[in-house]
Every structure is written in C-alpha cells, then in structure tokens.
Amino acid sequence: MGTISCTNTVSLNGACTRFFAADSLSSKASSVFFNNRTWKLKLRPLVASSSSSSMATNFQVTASSSIGAVKEEQKGASSGGVGENDLLIVGPGVLGRLVAEQWRQEHPGCQIYGQTMTADHHDELINMGITPSLKWTEATQKFPYVIFCAPPSRSLDYPGDVRLAALSWNGEGSFLFTSSSAIYDCSDNGACDEDGPVVPIGRSPRTDVLLKAEKVILEFGGCVLRLAGLYKADRGAHVYWLQKGTVDSRPDHILNLIHYEDAASLSIAILKKKIRGQIFLGCDNHPLSRQEIMDLVAKSGKFSKKFEGFTGTSGPLGKRLNNSKTQEEIGWEPKYPSFAHFLGVAE
Numbered sequence: 001m002g003t004i005s006c007t008n009t010v011s012l013n014g015a016c017t018r019f020f021a022a023d024s025l026s027s028k029a030s031s032v033f034f035n036n037r038t039w040k041l042k043l044r045p046l047v048a049s050s051s052s053s054s055m056a057t058n059f060q061v062t063a064s065s066s067i068g069a070v071k072e073e074q075k076g077a078s079s080g081g082v083g084e085n086d087l088l089i090v091g092p093g094v095l096g097r098l099v100a101e102q103w104r105q106e107h108p109g110c111q112i113y114g115q116t117m118t119a120d121h122h123d124e125l126i127n128m129g130i131t132p133s134l135k136w137t138e139a140t141q142k143f144p145y146v147i148f149c150a151p152p153s154r155s156l157d158y159p160g161d162v163r164l165a166a167l168s169w170n171g172e173g174s175f176l177f178t179s180s181s182a183i184y185d186c187s188d189n190g191a192c193d194e195d196g197p198v199v200p201i202g203r204s205p206r207t208d209v210l211l212k213a214e215k216v217i218l219e220f221g222g223c224v225l226r227l228a229g230l231y232k233a234d235r236g237a238h239v240y241w242l243q244k245g246t247v248d249s250r251p252d253h254i255l256n257l258i259h260y261e262d263a264a265s266l267s268i269a270i271l272k273k274k275i276r277g278q279i280f281l282g283c284d285n286h287p288l289s290r291q292e293i294m295d296l297v298a299k300s301g302k303f304s305k306k307f308e309g310f311t312g313t314s315g316p317l318g319k320r321l322n323n324s325k326t327q328e329e330i331g332w333e334p335k336y337p338s339f340a341h342f343l344g345v346a347e
C-alpha cells in the first residue's frame with residue numbers, strides 16, 4: 001500500500017488542551033489515534049486570548065499519515081454499503097451513547113457511527129460498537145439517520161458544525177438536532193409550550209448560537225428537539241449544586257427537567273417518524289423550583305453530600321414548560337414523569 005503524505009488543517013479550541021498532554025504542546029508535536037491509525041500532529045498556536053471565564057487558544061493542526069491506508073479503511077468500513085437503519089451520532093456523549101444503545105436494540109445489525117471533537121473516548125466508543133471518527137473527517141458516506149447531540153460549549157462555529165453534519169445525511173430517514181429549551185423567552189415562571197416566543201437574536205450569545213444552528217437544521221429539512229435540563233443520578237443541576245454546597249441563586253426559579261434516558265427515547269421516537277422541518281420540546285411536564293429539586297434530593301436520602309442552600313434574592317425567574325403537543329404527535333411518554341419519580345419519592 002503506497003504512502004501519500006497529506007495535510008489536513010483544522011482549528012481547534014482550548015478544549016484541545018484536554019486532548020494533547022501539556023508536554024505535547026510544549027514540544028508542538030504529538031500523535032493522535034483515530035480510525036485505528038496513529039496520526040502525527042504538529043501544533044502551531046494561531047491565537048491566544050484569555051477572558052475572565054475561559055482561556056481560548058486556537059491551534060493549527062497539521063496531520064500527516066499514510067492517507068492511502070486511511071482511505072482503504074474507510075472503504076473497508078463502507079464496503080458493506082450503508083444500511084437503511086444506519087445512524088451517525090455527532091457528539092456521542094452521555095445522550096448520544098444512550099441513543100446508540102436504544103437504537104441498536106430496535107435495529108439489531110445496524111451500524112452506528114460517532115463523530116467526536118477529540119479521540120479521547122474513541123476506545124470506549126469502539127467497545128460499545130460505535131465506529132468513531134473525528135468531526136473534521138471528510139464525509140465519505142452519507143447516512144439515513146443523523147442525530148446531532150454535541151453541545152455548543154466547545155465549538156468555535158456551532159452552526160458550521162451542524163452544517164457539516166447535514167452534509168452526512170442522505171435525506172432518507174431523519175436528521176435531528178438536540179437544542180435547548182433555554183431558547184424560550186420566558187423569565188417570570190410563566191407557562192410556555194412548543195410555540196412559545198424565542199429569545200430575540202442579539203440578546204444573548206448562548207441563545208444566538210442555538211437559534212442559528214436550529215436555522216441550519218430546518219433549512220436542511222431536519223428537526224429540532226429543544227431539551228430541558230438533562231439529568232441522571234450523577235449528572236445534572238442537582239449534582240452541580242450538591243458539589244457547591246451553597247449557591248448564590250434565587251431558590252424560587254422554576255426549572256424544567258428530562259431524564260437522559262427519556263431524552264434518548266424521545267429522540268429515537270422522533271427519528272423513527274421521519275418528520276421534516278419541525279420543532280419539538282423535550283421535558284417531563286413537571287417543573288420544579290430550584291429549592292424543590294434540592295428538597296427532593298434531601299428527602300431521597302440517596303446522596304451523601306449535604307446541600308446548604310440558595311442564597312440569591314434577585315435575578316430572572318424561569319418558566320413552566322409543557323410538551324403535550326410533542327407527546328401527542330410523537331406518541332411518546334417519559335419513563336420518569338418527574339424528578340421525584342426518578343428518586344423514588346413521588347407521592
């Protein structure tokens with residue numbers, strides 16, 4: 001097999017510092033494993049800037065490898081052709097992996113692919129039967145089902161990432177983007193459903209990026225699932241607050257939740273419907289105030305840490321979400337209809 005030298009140039013954000021060990025950065029060269037192959041990477045700082053909240057450093061990455069071998073592998077992986085139920089998960093993190101598990105149960109024999117930001121978890125993905133690749137890998141295949149469930153936090157161009165994912169969709173099954181219910185413009189603890197008004201562009205960079213990403217998806221004919229706060233036993237707002245002990249936020253702010261497993265089952269139910277260009281809402285229809293959430297945590301006796309309390313007295317309130325329209329149209333119900341049910345303390 002011939003070896004052809006190649007260069008791929010990508011921009012990576014500060015998250016790469018997790019990926020490349022500090023000594024690799026100082027030597028400005030490292031190697032990375034993906035597609036079952038070791039790639040030599042040369043790192044050259046492009047921009048270094050710091051802000052009060054984060055340090056963002058961009059690197060130009062020059063990757064060289066035996067591209068002939070990689071192409072061979074890519075061809076090999078696709079030699080069986082793309083199956084009618086094959087799924088690409090962009091961002092196979094907590095939610096994406098649950099989607100993979102549930103999808104495989106429903107479609108035994110399907111192939112599941114996962115695109116990530118770094119190669120940090122590729123071994124785990126391979127062990128789960130998910131074929132990993134890095135997000136800038138040139139799309140050599142298109143898939144009938146694509147779910148984009150990577151968070152915006154580590155992306156320099158989130159709508160651009162979503163557009164790239166869209167190019168991997170063959171237009172047949174479904175393309176779903178997991179957005180956030182933070183997009184709904186309601187901060188007085190009032191009621192809101194799928195059709196509620198959204199935060200106007202320009203008010204918040206966080207919602208701007210989500211709205212722009214949603215626009216891209218809808219233009220491609222994909223669907224949007226706006227998710228409320230995701231949680232499971234060891235992840236979610238309650239875990240964050242328990243770790244902090246005391247939180248400088250007002251206790252009466254209403255939050256909306258959905259268990260990770262339910263977010264996965266709802267995503268799959270939407271994917272299977274092959275709907276085009278619609279927006280759905282993912283929540284358990286059981287809004288709770290911050291204080292109520294932590295009271296339930298204490299009542300359950302399931303957590304060893306003790307929460308001291310919320311000390312804030314001002315700031316915006318939240319909203320009470322209802323997704324009856326989504327539930328009815330999709331024919332879906334949550335396994336955990338409330339946080340109290342999940343904790344086993346529902347009355």
Ligand SMILES: NC(=O)c1ccc[n+]([C@@H]2O[C@H](COP(=O)([O-])OP(=O)(O)OC[C@H]3O[C@@H](n4cnc5c(N)ncnc54)[C@H](OP(=O)(O)O)[C@@H]3O)[C@@H](O)[C@H]2O)c1
Pocket residue numbers: 090091092093094095096115116117118119120121135148149150151152154155161178179180181227228229230231
């Ligand atoms: N958490 C919440 O309360 C909440 C609320 C509303 C909506 N959501 C949305 O729900 C979805 C799932 O959340 P989650 O908690 O399951 O996420 P997560 O576990 O944090 O997802 C991490 C995964 O995404 C990959 N990733 C990160 N940025 C990427 C990018 N730009 N392109 C490709 N892959 C990327 C990571 O790659 P590496 O393996 O390299 O790290 C990893 O595989 C996200 O879309 C999130 O925005 C979350």
